[in-house]
Amino acid sequence: MAEYTWPSREATAVIGKEVDRLDGMAKATGAAKYTYDVNLKNQLIAVALGCPHAHCKITKLDVSAAEKTPGVVAVHIFEHAAVGREVEWEGELLAVVAAESEAAAKAGVAAIKLEYDELPVFVDDEDLAAAEKAGRTGKGGGKTELEREPGDDDDEDEFVEKEIARLLKESKYVVEGYYGIDAITHCCLEPHGSTVEWKDGKLLAYLSTQNVSGTDEGFANDLGITSSDVEVKCDYIGGGFGSKFAPDYWGVAAAKISKETGRPIKFLLSRDQELKIAGNRPSGYINVKIGADENGVLTVWDSVHWGTAGYKGGGVSQTVMPYVIRPKNYRRIATTVATNTAQSRAWRAPNHPQACAMSQTAIDDMAAKMGANSYDVFAANLRAGNVDSQHPDAANVYLAEMERCAELIDWKANWHPHGKGKAKGSIVDGLGMALHTWGGTANNSDCRLKVSPDGSVEAFCGSQDLGTGTRTVIAQVLAETFGLGIDQVRVNIGSSKYPASGASGGSTTVGGVCESHRRAGLDALDKLFELAAKELGVDAASLEAVGGKIRVKGSDKSIAWKKACTLLGMKPLEINASYKRGDVSTLSSSGVCGVQMAHVEVDKETGVIKVKKFVAVQDQGLVINPKTCKSQIYGAMIMGIAAALYERRITDPKSGAFVNAELADYKLARLGDIGELVVDLYEPESERQRGVIGNGEPPAISPKAAIANAVANALGVRVPVVPLTPKRVLDALAKA
Amino acid sequence: MTDLKNKAAKKSGFNRRDFFRGSGAIAAATALQTQTADAFQDQSPQIISGETTITLNVNGKDHQVKAEPRTTLLEVLRYQLDLTGAKPVSSDGSSGASTIFVDGKPMTASTILALQAAGKKIETVESLGGDAVQQAFVKYDAEQCGFCTPGFVMAVRSFLNKKPNASEAEIRSGLNGNICRCGTYANIVEAAISVAKGGN
Numbered sequence: 001m002a003e004y005t006w007p008s009r010e011a012t013a014v015i016g017k018e019v020d021r022l023d024g025m026a027k028a029t030g031a032a033k034y035t036y037d038v039n040l041k042n043q044l045i046a047v048a049l050g051c052p053h054a055h056c057k058i059t060k061l062d063v064s065a066a067e068k069t070p071g072v073v074a075v076h077i078f079e080h081a082a083v084g085r086e087v088e089w090e091g092e093l094l095a096v097v098a099a100e101s102e103a104a105a106k107a108g109v110a111a112i113k114l115e116y117d118e119l120p121v122f123v124d125d126e127d128l129a130a131a132e133k134a135g136r137t138g139k140g141g142g143k144t145e146l147e148r149e150p151g152d153d154d155d156e157d158e159f160v161e162k163e164i165a166r167l168l169k170e171s172k173y174v175v176e177g178y179y180g181i182d183a184i185t186h187c188c189l190e191p192h193g194s195t196v197e198w199k200d201g202k203l204l205a206y207l208s209t210q211n212v213s214g215t216d217e218g219f220a221n222d223l224g225i226t227s228s229d230v231e232v233k234c235d236y237i238g239g240g241f242g243s244k245f246a247p248d249y250w251g252v253a254a255a256k257i258s259k260e261t262g263r264p265i266k267f268l269l270s271r272d273q274e275l276k277i278a279g280n281r282p283s284g285y286i287n288v289k290i291g292a293d294e295n296g297v298l299t300v301w302d303s304v305h306w307g308t309a310g311y312k313g314g315g316v317s318q319t320v321m322p323y324v325i326r327p328k329n330y331r332r333i334a335t336t337v338a339t340n341t342a343q344s345r346a347w348r349a350p351n352h353p354q355a356c357a358m359s360q361t362a363i364d365d366m367a368a369k370m371g372a373n374s375y376d377v378f379a380a381n382l383r384a385g386n387v388d389s390q391h392p393d394a395a396n397v398y399l400a401e402m403e404r405c406a407e408l409i410d411w412k413a414n415w416h417p418h419g420k421g422k423a424k425g426s427i428v429d430g431l432g433m434a435l436h437t438w439g440g441t442a443n444n445s446d447c448r449l450k451v452s453p454d455g456s457v458e459a460f461c462g463s464q465d466l467g468t469g470t471r472t473v474i475a476q477v478l479a480e481t482f483g484l485g486i487d488q489v490r491v492n493i494g495s496s497k498y499p500a501s502g503a504s505g506g507s508t509t510v511g512g513v514c515e516s517h518r519r520a521g522l523d524a525l526d527k528l529f530e531l532a533a534k535e536l537g538v539d540a541a542s543l544e545a546v547g548g549k550i551r552v553k554g555s556d557k558s559i560a561w562k563k564a565c566t567l568l569g570m571k572p573l574e575i576n577a578s579y580k581r582g583d584v585s586t587l588s589s590s591g592v593c594g595v596q597m598a599h600v601e602v603d604k605e606t607g608v609i610k611v612k613k614f615v616a617v618q619d620q621g622l623v624i625n626p627k628t629c630k631s632q633i634y635g636a637m638i639m640g641i642a643a644a645l646y647e648r649r650i651t652d653p654k655s656g657a658f659v660n661a662e663l664a665d666y667k668l669a670r671l672g673d674i675g676e677l678v679v680d681l682y683e684p685e686s687e688r689q690r691g692v693i694g695n696g697e698p699p700a701i702s703p704k705a706a707i708a709n710a711v712a713n714a715l716g717v718r719v720p721v722v723p724l725t726p727k728r729v730l731d732a733l734a735k736a
Numbered sequence: 737m738t739d740l741k742n743k744a745a746k747k748s749g750f751n752r753r754d755f756f757r758g759s760g761a762i763a764a765a766t767a768l769q770t771q772t773a774d775a776f777q778d779q780s781p782q783i784i785s786g787e788t789t790i791t792l793n794v795n796g797k798d799h800q801v802k803a804e805p806r807t808t809l810l811e812v813l814r815y816q817l818d819l820t821g822a823k824p825v826s827s828d829g830s831s832g833a834s835t836i837f838v839d840g841k842p843m844t845a846s847t848i849l850a851l852q853a854a855g856k857k858i859e860t861v862e863s864l865g866g867d868a869v870q871q872a873f874v875k876y877d878a879e880q881c882g883f884c885t886p887g888f889v890m891a892v893r894s895f896l897n898k899k900p901n902a903s904e905a906e907i908r909s910g911l912n913g914n915i916c917r918c919g920t921y922a923n924i925v926e927a928a929i930s931v932a933k934g935g936n
């Protein structure tokens with residue numbers, strides 16, 4: 001039985017190489033077909049009516065005029081929009097109109113008569129007192145860790161209060177801070193939705209999804225069929241970021257309308273609906289007090305944070321606080337706030353970006369208070385063991401990455417104490433940093449591999465490529481395994497009819513598909529080696545597959561790949577491989593670090609912030625494709641710049657309306673806003689030996705804290721809540 | 737809807753809102769029938785309503801398509817010609833995802849009515865056929881999910897057509913009409929620089 005390992009760095013021909021993504025040209029020429037692009041013969045276009053108010057009771061929903069609108073074929077009212085029902089957030093879909101054209105469907109929607117009673121709205125998640133007054137808060141849990149234990153006679157609560165007060169009092173430095181991070185949306189450029197066709201009791205669903213293998217069941221359950229009657233397909237997806245794991249009720253509605261009309265349905269959300277209902281990230285705000293010794297090593301942390309994940313409350317989990325830099329003594333308490341906004345969905349590294357922005361800002365303010373170099377304060381805490389990370393050797397890796405990152409941004413030369421830099425006119429500059437961690441355990445993944453007598457290699461796997469390069473990585477693994485070129489293997493993903501593979505979330509995909517395909521490849525190779533060994537009259541154990549040949553190691557005795565495959569006879573060799581999440585393996589691992597440092601310029605007169613340079617040093621075990629790996633990190637940094645400086649959901653306090661739910665108003669970073677970005681992959685042999693780990697989440701965590709800290713360093717004043725809009729910068733300066 | 741008195745409509749020959757509203761609207765009828773007049777120039781307004789068959793010149797070929805006054809060019813491209821490279825991301829053009837060329841000028845197909853496009857030379861991303869910009873996008877990995885990519889390719893192509901030797905600073909300040917959510921800007925800058933240097 002093959003032992004499942006990776007070849008050494010020296011022995012690799014395809015792995016670790018900057019291979020162009022396989023579907024690159026299809027994307028660049030427009031040939032790549034996304035769910036939105038799939039046009040099925042005779043299809044109808046569906047457009048939905050979203051609820052115009054954030055909290056109301058439906059009193060009338062009359063679709064008769066819509067039904068009579070020219071071109072309209074079917075109108076479907078959602079169950080949750082029945083008369084008498086309460087709707088708790090703006091944009092929730094009430095009814096959907098399917099018509100011969102988009103314009104006709106829109107005209108149908110405009111003809112729907114809706115009446116409702118307005119109900120009280122609460123959306124001000126930052127204002128804890130107002131939330132309490134409105135009865136919108138709930139317990140979000142908490143935890144206290146203290147080195148000292150209460151005595152037998154002590155009241156526990158009292159002991160905790162006293163002990164925290166003592167620790168703070170005995171600290172050389174104390175910082176009391178308020179920080180926050182507003183809610184943002186996923187804002188996928190391809191909105192959520194599907195193009196579906198119901199035919200003979202079976203459903204074909206082109207779904208924009210991160211979960212090809214797991215969504216057939218979702219459709220089936222709601223339609224009263226079995227998942228084998230459903231095929232979900234997704235060759236290309238225009239963004240998900242954690243928001244596209246389910247068919248969603250609008251996907252099921254599309255299927256129902258298709259069944260009812262006997263016609264294919266294309267139903268994708270409109271832009272404002274995409275922003276309003278199809279995914280947002282919880283907000284987080286914190287009041288915190290920390291104490292530190294003379295080196296800035298934290299002795300105690302005491303915090304209360306709150307925020308909203310939507311109408312059910314929720315918010316940022318308390319379990320990740322304080323983030324990465326965690327002292328031995330801490331108390332963390334979370335309060336949830338229910339607002340009239342759609343419920344949140346997983347957003348790249350759920351909880352971590354907010355936790356990082358609410359914790360590491362305080363660490364940086366400690367450095368400011370001490371007049372110390374932020375770098376030294378972070379390093380001192382790591383050396384003192386104040387670290388909570390999923391990487392098994394975290395402190396050492398962070399320190400090594402910090403050193404590398406500091407070199408790349410020239411931290412030493414550019415550093416000045418907070419607020420003490422030389423101003424150029426009204427412009428000041430500053431440096432900031434942050435650390436992050438993530439797991440990324442490989443997900444379940446099955447695959448089927450076919451090696452044909454003609455030498456062709458084809459793999460089938462129900463995974464998906466979110467633009468991370470999954471296709472390309474699988475091809476690299478197979479090409480490496482068989483000693484072939486990247487163009488000699490065919491990779492098939494994106495259908496629920498292929499062997500099941502886990503959803504792409506939590507940086508779990510690359511690990512999963514590498515596990516399944518490397519295993520299948522090595523198993524196939526074993527069989528081929530047996531045949532080749534007989535042919536060559538050697539021991540199978542002496543063989544290797546390199547350069548298009550199966551050859552005897554260390555000799556030139558070989559058989560060409562194609563010739564070796566003819567030894568299979570008439571039938572192709574078919575191998576099924578399966579990896580189950582949690583199986584211990586040398587091929588994949590979990591737990592990473594990561595360091596980011598930002599150099600910014602702030603105009604004190606206008607409040608405008610510009611990122612001059614932004615550096616990320618990231619470990620992710622063994623890197624299969626440095627090119628697509630780096631692209632992931634660049635992307636995360638750019639998304640982070642948007643969230644740090646521009647992006648947020650703005651709600652009207654009176655009506656609860658999400659007022660900037662169009663791209664002209666929902667401000668994202670543009671090409672000219674990003675400054676110089678540098679990415680460095682940290683991959684010493686010790687990391688490489690750990691196997692593959694995904695990196696979709698980790699680099700998306702630190703940007704907000706790193707940039708906010710750089711701004712604080714530039715100004716000598718903390719702008720507490722991200723995004724750091726010009727107004728917030730000016731307000732903070734005026735207050736200081 | 738008799739909006740002939742509407743001043744804005746008279747002045748431009750078009751009133752987009754009226755078109756989108758539907759049933760009947762003001763259009764430059766001569767342009768539709770003869771395809772010679774310039775639909776973007778001032779015309780004396782006339783009423784067009786319901787579906788008409790018009791000829792659109794797309795990627796060098798004439799196509800008979802059906803359009804109502806409210807039909808956007810993007811809808812025609814995507815649903816009737818199956819040219820789905822231009823993407824529907826924002827109806828007001830603020831994402832640049834539906835960027836195409838109209839008589840050589842970059843425009844967003846989501847903000848042009850099909851009737852306006854009659855008589856024009858329309859080129860979509862599909863017409864580039866793997867040119868230097870597209871090759872550079874692949875080489876520099878200037879695409880992740882790829883949904884913004886066709887629009888960005890067209891924006892870069894158009895920018896470099898105008899400024900073949902653009903500097904990095906010009907590239908960074910000249911390509912701000914498109915949005916990429918995945919964050920491919922750093923790679924796009926590199927791709928554009930490489931094309932500018934290569935002189936294509």
Ligand code: FES
Pocket residue numbers: 189238239467879880881882883884885915916917918919920
């Ligand atoms: S690559 Fe996904 S939006 Fe640009």
